[in-house]
Amino acid sequence: xxxxxxxxxxxxxxxxxxxxxxxxxxxxxxxxxxxxxxxxxxxxxxxxxxxxxxxxxxxxxxxxxxxxxxxxxxxxxxxxxxxxxxxxxxxxxxxxxxxxxxxxxxxxxxxxxxxxxxxxxxxxxxxxxxxxxxxxxxxxxxxxxxxxxxxxxxxxxxxxxxxxxxxxxxxxxxxxxxxxxxxxxxxxxxxxxxxxxxxxxxxxxxxxxxxxxxxxxxxxxxxxxxxxxxxxxxxxxxxxxxxxxxxxxxxxxxxxxxxxxxxxxxxxxxxxxxxxxxxxxxxxxxxxxxxxxxxxxxxxxxxxxxxxxxxxxxxxxxxxxxxxxxxxxxxxxxxxxxxxxxxxxxxxxxxxxxxxxxxxxxxxxxxxxxxxxxxxxxxxxxxxxxxxxxxxxxxxxxxxxxxxxxxxxxxxxxxxxxxxxxxxxxxxxxxxxxxxxxxxxxxxxxxxxxxxxxxxxxxxxxxxxxxxxxxxxxxxxxxxxxxxxxxxxxxxxxxxxxxxxxxxxxxxxxxxxxxxxxxxxxxxxxxxxxxxxxxxxxxxxxxxxxxxxxxxxxxxxxxxxxxxxxxxxxxxxxxxxxxxxxxxxxxxxxxxxxxxxxxxxxxxxxxxxxxxxxxxxxxxxxxxxxxxxxxxxxxxxxxxxxxxxxxxxxxxxxxxxxxxxxxxxxxxxxxxxxxxxxxxxxxxxxxxxxxxxxxxxxxxxxxxxxxxxxxxxxxxxxxxxxxxxxxxxxxxxxxxxxxxxxxx
Amino acid sequence: xxxxxxxxxxxxxxxxxxxxxxxxxxxxxxxxxxxxxxxxxxxxxxxxxxxxxxxxxxxxxxxxxxxxxxxxxxxxxxxxxxxxxxxxxxxxxxxxxxxxxxxxxxxxxxxxxxxxxxxxxxxxxxxxxxxxxxxxxxxxxxxxxxxxxxxxxxxx
Numbered sequence: 071x072x073x074x075x076x077x078x079x080x081x082x083x084x085x086x087x088x089x090x091x092x093x094x095x096x097x098x099x100x101x102x103x104x105x106x107x108x109x110x111x112x113x114x115x116x117x118x119x120x121x122x123x124x125x126x127x128x129x130x131x132x133x134x135x136x137x138x139x140x141x142x143x144x145x146x147x148x149x150x151x152x153x154x155x156x157x158x159x160x161x162x163x164x165x166x167x168x169x170x171x172x173x174x175x176x177x178x179x180x181x182x183x184x185x186x187x188x189x190x191x192x193x194x195x196x197x198x199x200x201x202x203x204x205x206x207x208x209x210x211x212x213x214x215x216x217x218x219x220x221x222x223x224x225x226x227x228x229x230x231x232x233x234x235x236x237x238x239x240x241x242x243x244x245x246x247x248x249x250x251x252x253x254x255x256x257x258x259x260x261x262x263x264x265x266x267x268x269x270x271x272x273x274x275x276x277x278x279x280x281x282x283x284x285x286x287x288x289x290x291x292x293x294x295x296x297x298x299x300x301x302x303x304x305x306x307x308x309x310x311x312x313x314x315x316x317x318x319x320x321x322x323x324x325x326x327x328x329x330x331x332x333x334x335x336x337x338x339x340x341x342x343x344x345x346x347x348x349x350x351x352x353x354x355x356x357x358x359x360x361x362x363x364x365x366x367x368x369x370x371x372x373x374x375x376x377x378x379x380x381x382x383x384x385x386x387x388x389x390x391x392x393x394x395x396x397x398x399x400x401x402x403x404x405x406x407x408x409x410x411x412x413x414x415x416x417x418x419x420x421x422x423x424x425x426x427x428x429x430x431x432x433x434x435x436x437x438x439x440x441x442x443x444x445x446x447x448x449x450x451x452x453x454x455x456x457x458x459x460x461x462x463x464x465x466x467x468x469x470x471x472x473x474x475x476x477x478x479x480x481x482x483x484x485x486x487x488x489x490x491x492x493x494x495x496x497x498x499x500x501x502x503x504x505x506x507x508x509x510x511x512x513x514x515x516x517x518x519x520x521x522x523x524x525x526x527x528x529x530x531x532x533x534x535x536x537x538x539x540x541x542x543x544x545x546x547x548x549x550x551x552x553x554x555x556x557x558x559x560x561x562x563x564x565x566x567x568x569x570x571x572x573x574x575x576x577x578x579x580x581x582x583x584x585x586x587x588x589x590x591x592x593x594x595x596x597x598x599x600x601x602x603x604x605x606x607x608x609x610x611x612x613x614x615x616x617x618x619x620x621x622x623x624x625x626x627x628x629x630x631x632x633x634x635x636x637x638x639x640x641x642x643x644x645x646x647x648x649x650x651x652x653x654x655x656x657x658x659x660x661x662x663x664x665x666x667x668x669x670x671x672x673x674x675x676x677x678x679x680x681x682x683x684x685x686x687x688x689x690x691x692x693x694x695x696x697x698x699x700x701x702x703x704x705x706x707x708x709x710x711x712x713x714x715x716x717x718x719x720x721x722x723x724x725x726x727x728x729x730x731x732x733x734x735x736x737x738x739x740x741x742x743x744x745x746x747x748x749x750x751x752x753x754x755x756x757x758x759x760x761x762x763x764x765x766x767x768x769x770x771x772x773x774x775x776x777x778x779x780x781x782x783x784x785x786x787x788x789x790x791x792x793x794x795x796x797x798x799x800x801x802x803x804x805x806x807x808x809x810x811x812x813x814x
Numbered sequence: 815x816x817x818x819x820x821x822x823x824x825x826x827x828x829x830x831x832x833x834x835x836x837x838x839x840x841x842x843x844x845x846x847x848x849x850x851x852x853x854x855x856x857x858x859x860x861x862x863x864x865x866x867x868x869x870x871x872x873x874x875x876x877x878x879x880x881x882x883x884x885x886x887x888x889x890x891x892x893x894x895x896x897x898x899x900x901x902x903x904x905x906x907x908x909x910x911x912x913x914x915x916x917x918x919x920x921x922x923x924x925x926x927x928x929x930x931x932x933x934x935x936x937x938x939x940x941x942x943x944x945x946x947x948x949x950x951x952x953x954x955x956x957x958x959x960x961x962x963x964x965x966x967x968x969x970x
Contacts, residue, residue: 168912306849724955
């Protein structure tokens with residue numbers, strides 16, 4: 071049993087977006103949008119591409135400079151243009167990895183522009199650092215970074231359209247209103263569409279100070295707007311990096327050393343090179359690239375390549391990591407991250423001490439679209455002069471800059487087109503697979519699409535770091551937490567703690583430190599870096615402490631927060647009231663503590679500027695614990711898109727639960743032991759709980775949701791499993807722990 | 815290399831490829847039908863699901879030499895205007911996050927509803943959906959809406 075509990079008004083609150091599928095616009099066809107984009111940039115370009123500034127620029131400059139005809143769309147600023155027929159085109163600059171940014175950004179622009187959403191066409195912008203800021207998908211940072219900027223983009227254009235109408239009708243601009251892409255002068259019973267006014271509006275000086283809408287007047291923001299690429303997705307249109315096709319394009323696979331700590335010694339590619347469809351086999355650094363005309367031919371030839379590797383660094387096994395964790399937890403040489411009060415004295419005077427350790431394994435990101443990229447390095451003789459890049463990346467600017475460095479050219483000679491991306495989860499923050507494409511294109515002097523197989527993807531590194539935590543809590547006779555100690559021991563995580571997160575600020579005596587081991591196994595940011603596991607460990611531990619103190623887990627947290635509010639200890643870097651808000655909302659919606667026959671577990675976490683509390687519910691079925699439901703209460707401020715936001719919460723919970731239950735990457739002498747979905751388990755449809763999502767409605771400027779729902783899930787589940795069975799889960803994956811032995 | 819006349823989406827498409835080439839790569843590399851996705855290459859994720867004579871199969875494990883005269887339907891050929899009841903339900907429920915797995919999910923869901931219809935049933939139970947759809951991985955975790963969309967499509 072699992073279904074989504076929808077708010078009553080899910081389909082009703084869409085003034086501009088009708089629920090019928092026929093009105094699910096804008097719908098982007100890649101080929102059309104590409105053409106439109108070129109036309110548009112031709113009209114707006116002419117060497118006069120303006121940055122997103124509000125002073126002293128005239129939108130008309132773009133048009134006149136190119137001598138474009140009057141029917142061309144009028145470009146108002148970096149984000150939007152309006153065509154005479156009323157079509158509004160909005161560029162969405164940030165990488166779309168499934169977090170819904172390609173839909174969310176234009177919603178914000180369209181809201182302030184006051185335009186009919188069904189007339190909006192959304193286009194993915196390429197990397198363009200002159201027009202846009204922070205073209206990054208990471209840290210759940212896009213919405214908070216761009217919120218005001220996007221609103222101003224819409225509001226400025228609206229103001230110009232109103233001033234153009236005022237001029238045309240010789241009336242004061244203050245007498246005008248707008249609605250659905252039309253300027254209205256009610257007194258004079260006149261109206262004109264944005265399309266009709268666009269050219270005149272372009273002659274209005276860009277206003278420097280525009281009034282933004284009162285939030286209570288939002289119509290589009292806060293409604294349920296569907297993914298702008300839905301139609302293309304459900305009909306199989308080319309959208310993703312792997313779908314890239316170009317005239318003369320070759321396919322390449324790149325074999326990296328299969329073992330962390332090894333380097334390439336020798337290659338015998340004679341047989342492979344002679345196979346049908348193979349253009350060349352080349353090497354760069356420790357990698358072997360097999361280049362040919364089709365994926366299957368390249369894959370077959372790859373199997374015929376003979377390569378020898380030799381040891382260049384430590385070859386670590388997972389058993390080594392278990393030993394290293396013990397050593398790091400015992401180490402006298404840790405980096406102190408935060409220290410409040412006198413923690414030694416607190417533990418000496420404690421009536422009760424609670425201790426626990428939690429451990430998590432490495433995890434691959436495994437986005438369903440494996441790493442791939444298209445690169446076309448162009449030459450003047452033997453000298454690279456420019457490069458065209460197309461593909462999935464969360465950091466196009468990094469891809470451009472590293473490519474420029476690699477080729478010895480300036481960054482302005484590198485273009486990056488962004489495709490839709492089959493998931494990211496942090497893996498595409500790195501540009502290693504872009505390097506592959508650039509290196510191969512340079513070596514074979516042809517346009518090349520590099521494809522990593524699933525095995526390459528899973529064994530290719532940049533994992534979520536493995537971590538072990540030790541927590542200690544000192545309680546006084548009344549069950550108050552007077553001392554708290556946390557050590558994070560990690561492999562390639564740097565600082566495995568987030569020392570200023572809750573409960574810091576609420577405990578008078580506190581010490582948080584960390585020890586890290588440098589390993590040849592590469593690691594990187596994985597959705598909600600560090601907190602994706604720290605939150606599980608900390609919120610499970612607090613459940614244990616509450617139990618030892620004889621207190622209700624929700625009340626125990628609320629008491630700590632009230633204490634932090636009245637007498638904060640050191641810096642408090644989270645909003646105490648907002649955290650209390652989501653705790654209370656989750657408790658209320660889940661009927662916390664009042665249900666019979668259901669074991670509930672609580673968890674709350676603040677990450678990436680948003681607050682999420684969750685309640686897991688476990689029932690016993692035939693003697694086995696089954697997680698049947700998770701309630702989530704989130705505070706991300708204003709919800710930009712109800713449908714997208716709910717998806718992020720549900721997806722984050724499924725992701726968090728799946729990896730806590732099943733995820734594990736292990737090593738034997740430096741070689742990854744999990745290689746594909748047959749031996750690396752991802753959560754499937756039959757394994758998900760029902761999810762019930764609620765938002766705090768507080769009108770605060772919005773923060774991101776790509777990550778914050780994931781961290782609390784592990785503990786919401788584990789604490790409910792404990793409540794149901796009396797057994798605590800200290801290690802991930804849960805499925806391998808004693809509690810689940812014999813449960814498939 | 816060998817020549818084949820494949821029946822794909824109602825048309826005969828000639829190709830000349832290695833007989834062992836999986837249909838997935840024939841579609842993607844030789845016929846530019848890229849809606850069918852590569853996810854794992856070992857029939858574990860379902861992203862490459864197509865219909866062979868109306869039944870869902872994993873095209874990454876189907877060599878082109880085994881197809882013969884059997885009809886292949888891909889996501890591109892499911893309907894002319896993208897308005898198959900399952901596609902419409904996917905739009906209505908706003909199922910996709912990243913969208914990469916969804917062509918495979920849709921092809922599996924259509925096959926599920928076909929088999930329901932063949933058994934004169936119109937209401938797939940949660941168990942039916944679990945049995946049929948658990949072979950399709952969604953890394954973004956859209957399963958809740960996948961399930962809801964299937965139930966909705968079954969009513970059309």
